Structures are given as structure tokens and as C-alpha cells.
Amino acid sequence: xxxxxxxxxxxxxxxxxxxxxxxxxxxxxxxxxxxxxxxxxxxxxxxxxxxxxxxxxxxxxxxxxxxxxxxxxxxxxxxxxxxxxxxxxxxxxxxxxxxxxxxxxxxxxxxxxxxxxxxxxxxxxxxxxxxxxxxxxxxxxxxxxxxxxxxxxxxxxxxxxxxxxxxxxxxxxxxxxxxxxxxxxxxxxxxxxxxxxxxxxx
Amino acid sequence: xxxxxxxxxxxxxxxxxxxxxxxxxxxxxxxxxxxxxxxxxxxxxxxxxxxxxxxxxxxxxxxxxxxxxxxxxxxxxxxxxxxxxxxxxxxxxxxxxxxxxxxxxxxxxxxxxxxxxxxxxxxxxxxxxxxxxxxxxxxxxxxxxxxxxxxxxxxxxxxxxxxxxxxxxxxxxxxxxxxxxxxxxxxxxxxxxxxxxxxxxxxxxxxxxxxxxxxxxxxxxxxxxxxxxxxxxxxxxxxxxx
Numbered sequence: 184x185x186x187x188x189x190x191x192x193x194x195x196x197x198x199x200x201x202x203x204x205x206x207x208x209x210x211x212x213x214x215x216x217x218x219x220x221x222x223x224x225x226x227x228x229x230x231x232x233x234x235x236x237x238x239x240x241x242x243x244x245x246x247x248x249x250x251x252x253x254x255x256x257x258x259x260x261x262x263x264x265x266x267x268x269x270x271x272x273x274x275x276x277x278x279x280x281x282x283x284x285x286x287x288x289x290x291x292x293x294x295x296x297x298x299x300x301x302x303x304x305x306x307x308x309x310x311x312x313x314x315x316x317x318x319x320x321x322x323x324x325x326x327x328x329x330x331x332x333x334x335x336x337x338x339x340x341x342x343x344x345x346x347x348x349x350x351x352x353x354x355x356x357x358x359x360x361x362x363x364x365x366x367x368x369x370x371x372x373x374x375x376x377x378x379x380x381x382x383x384x385x
Numbered sequence: 386x387x388x389x390x391x392x393x394x395x396x397x398x399x400x401x402x403x404x405x406x407x408x409x410x411x412x413x414x415x416x417x418x419x420x421x422x423x424x425x426x427x428x429x430x431x432x433x434x435x436x437x438x439x440x441x442x443x444x445x446x447x448x449x450x451x452x453x454x455x456x457x458x459x460x461x462x463x464x465x466x467x468x469x470x471x472x473x474x475x476x477x478x479x480x481x482x483x484x485x486x487x488x489x490x491x492x493x494x495x496x497x498x499x500x501x502x503x504x505x506x507x508x509x510x511x512x513x514x515x516x517x518x519x520x521x522x523x524x525x526x527x528x529x530x531x532x533x534x535x536x537x538x539x540x541x542x543x544x545x546x547x548x549x550x551x552x553x554x555x556x557x558x559x560x561x562x563x564x565x566x567x568x569x570x571x572x573x574x575x576x577x578x579x580x581x582x583x584x585x586x587x588x589x590x591x592x593x594x595x596x597x598x599x600x601x602x603x604x605x606x607x608x609x610x611x612x613x614x615x616x617x618x619x620x621x622x623x624x625x626x627x
Contacts, residue, residue, distance in 0.1 A: 270473075270494060280437040281440045281441050284441035285444040289445060290449070291444050293549070294440070294449055297473070297475075306472075317536075381475075
């Protein structure tokens with residue numbers, strides 16, 4: 184296995200790992216939303232502006248979880264494609280070697296159809312891989328968009344929390360936890376994008 | 386890869402082995418082909434490292450599209466880890482292999498090749514007018530294991546039974562049985578786990594009319610050396626590691 188193939192395997196495998204961390208964080212946001220809702224309910228009028236924000240936070244967490252679940256399925260199929268591409272490349276290289284070694288064999292010519300077929304299959308896998316990487320990058324961009332939205336919500340939450348009197352600290356903690364989670368999601372997804380972007384145009 | 390015709394009649398048996406370009410740290414193995422007018426069966430087609438030289442050697446005897454059948458006596462990598470490559474090279478082929486190993490062997494890649502599972506009590510492979518018998522050899526050494534007997538050519542392809550650990554470039558045939566014993570003693574004592582299985586196999590094989598006993602490693606036994614081998618193996622205690 185050459186270094187590029189190794190890196191490709193590592194890149195694809197690391198996406199699943201990064202995304203499972205994103206999933207954990209998204210679930211934390213969902214929990215923070217439920218917590219904020221309870222606090223805002225107790226705070227009554229003092230946290231009136233905070234109440235609709237909790238629904239936004241919850242909705243955002245739910246959408247992120249759904250998106251990551253679907254990306255994970257996609258990442259697994261990308262991994263399978265990487266395995267297939269690897270197998271097809273090995274076969275093509277071995278078939279080329281057969282043609283070279285068997286040049287004096289009476290039936291050497293019969294190796295041409297399998298060789299051509301292996302070449303086509305390998306190239307098909309390579310094109311499919313590039314297409315899938317591009318689509319995965321688009322989906323990851325959607326998660327980044329959610330992370331950015333979460334940070335805006337966190338900023339709004341801080342403003343609303345400042346008007347919540349004795350509930351200020353609790354609601355600020357919620358805003359902090361949403362902001363922190365959004366950062367983590369952003370960083371993890373960014374790492375996936377960097378790892379994959381090498382293969383978009385390779 | 387060296388090629389030796391070991392039988393020529395209405396059909397041919399060809400042995401492939403002693404590949405000079407083989408990596409030094411992998412065991413040398415014997416591959417066999419049974420060639421009829423329009424078909425070719427490869428017995429123990431070999432590990433993935435050997436695929437290219439093996440295929441290139443086969444092309445001296447048959448075109449790719451006439452390689453219609455593969456046989457694997459058991460699941461070991463030196464026997465059949467090339468399966469995923471044959472799978473991509475052959476468009477219309479069957480793999481005859483023990484039923485109990487099917488889901489294991491498919492790990493090597495078996496999508497276009499049809500897996501024909503051999504039941505525990507054996508079966509046959511029909512290659513045009515040639516009918517080969519699949520002789521049970523379970524626990525010698527694998528728990529699901531078969532040998533191939535050709536009653537017309539009087540050849541028994543005996544998988545790991547009869548194998549020897551040899552220096553590179555060893556001759557194809559046993560020339561002095563007594564000198565050959567030490568090359569195969571440890572292999573049989575250590576790789577073969579069951580005296581009971583060994584006895585059952587010897588009893589079955591003694592009823593066959595065999596001129597050539599062709600193992601997967603080492604040299605081929607001819608004529609009286611076949612009986613000498615069976616007698617020697619009968620007396621040998623195997624499964625020594627416990």
C-alpha cells in the first residue's frame with residue numbers, strides 16, 4: 184500500500200471518528216436547550232426573550248444530529264469505496280504485471296480484456312470517490328453553517344440572559360455551553376474538511 | 386514459475402511451482418492445473434503474492450476465458466488468498482471449496498466467481514468428459530479439507546498431506562524416499578492435528594488406485610513412493626504440540 188492510499192484510508196476513517204465527537208456535542212446542546220427551557224420557564228417574564236431562543240437551540244441540535252447521522256452513513260460508504268478502489272488498483276497493477284511476464288505465452292493476448300476491464304473499474308472508482316468527496320464536503324459545510332448559527336444564538340442568549348435578574352448566571356452558563364459546543368463542532372468539522380479537501384481535486 | 390506436465394492423456398495435469406522471484410519469506414507452494422479441450426481447472430491457485438507469475442504461467446496452457454474452475458482444499462492464505470484477484474480476472478468461473486469455509490473465504494473477495502460449496506462427504510467436479518472426485522480429508526490439517534482424485538490419470542492432489550519444507554529450487558519429484566522423510570516429518574507432526582483423522586484418511590486413500598501423489602508443498606511422489614508415503618504416515622504420531 185503506497186503512502187497516498189494509506190493517507191486516503193486514514194482521512195476517510197478519521198471522518199467517522201470526528202463526526203462521532205460532533206454527535207456527542209450536539210447531544211450536549213440538546214440537553215442544554217432542555218435545561219435552558221426549564222430555567223426560562225421558572226424565570227417567567229424575566230426571561231421572556233430567552234424562551235424562544237431555547238426552541239431555536241433545540242431545533243439546531245436536532246438538525247445537527249440528523250445531519251451528522253446522514254453524513255456518517257455517507258462516510259461509511261466512502262470508506263467502502265476506498266476499499267474497492269484499493270482492490271481495483273491492486274488488481275490492475277497485478278494484471279499489468281501478468282501481461283509483462285506472459286508476453287511470450289501463447290495465450291497472453293487473452294489477458295487484454297481483464298486488464299482493460301480492471302483499468303475501467305479502477306478509474307470509475309477514482310471518479311466516484313472524487314464525486315463523493317465533493318458531496319461530503321458540501322454536507323460538512325452544512326454542519327459548519329449550523330455551528331455558526333449556534334454561535335449567533337449563543338451571543339443572543341448572553342444578551343437575553345443579562346436581563347434575567349437572579350437567573351442571569353444560570354442562563355449565561357447555558358449560553359456559554361452552547362458557544363463552547365459550537366466551537367467544538369466547528370473545529371472537528373473543519374478538521375474533516377481539511378483531511379478530505381486533499382482528495383477533492385487529486 | 387516452473388511448469389511440469391505430470392500427466393498427458395485425454396486431458397493434462399500441469400504442476401506450477403518453484404517460482405524464482407517469490408519473496409523469500411513466504412512458503413513455496415505447488416499449484417496444479419487440469420486442462421481439458423475447452424476448460425481449465427486450477428487446484429490450490431495460491432496466495433496473492435503468486436497471482437501474477439501463476440496467471441502468466443497458466444497463459445502458456447489456456448486462455449483466460451477457459452479458466453472456468455478453481456479448487457481450494459481449505460482456507461489457508463497460501464492456498465487461495467489470490468481469490469480476490471481471480472475474481473476480477475475471470476468472468477465465468479466457479480470456486481469449489483469446503484462448504485464450512487464459504488463465509489470465511491469470501492473475505493478474500495468473491496463477487497463474480499460462483500462459490501460451489503463442497504459438503505462434508507465430498508462430491509465431484511465435472512470438467513467436460515473428466516470427472517474428478519473430491520475426497521474428504523478433514524483435520525488434515527484444516528477442519529474442512531478435501532483432496533482431488535483423478536481416477537483416469539490416477540493422480541491424487543493431496544493438499545498439505547505429503548508436503549515437505551524444502552530449500553528453494555528443490556526437484557519436482559521425490560528421488561530418494563528415505564532421504565525425503567526428514568524434510569516432511571516435522572511438517573506432518575506439527576501441522577496435522579489428529580491421529581484419528583489421519584487413520585480414516587489413509588484407509589480411504591488406500592482403496593484408490595494412485596500413481597502420483599501431488600502435495601501442495603515440496604516434491605511429488607510417484608509409483609512405489611506413494612505406498613511408502615502412506616505406510617510412513619500411518620506409523621507417524623501427529624499432533625505433537627499438546
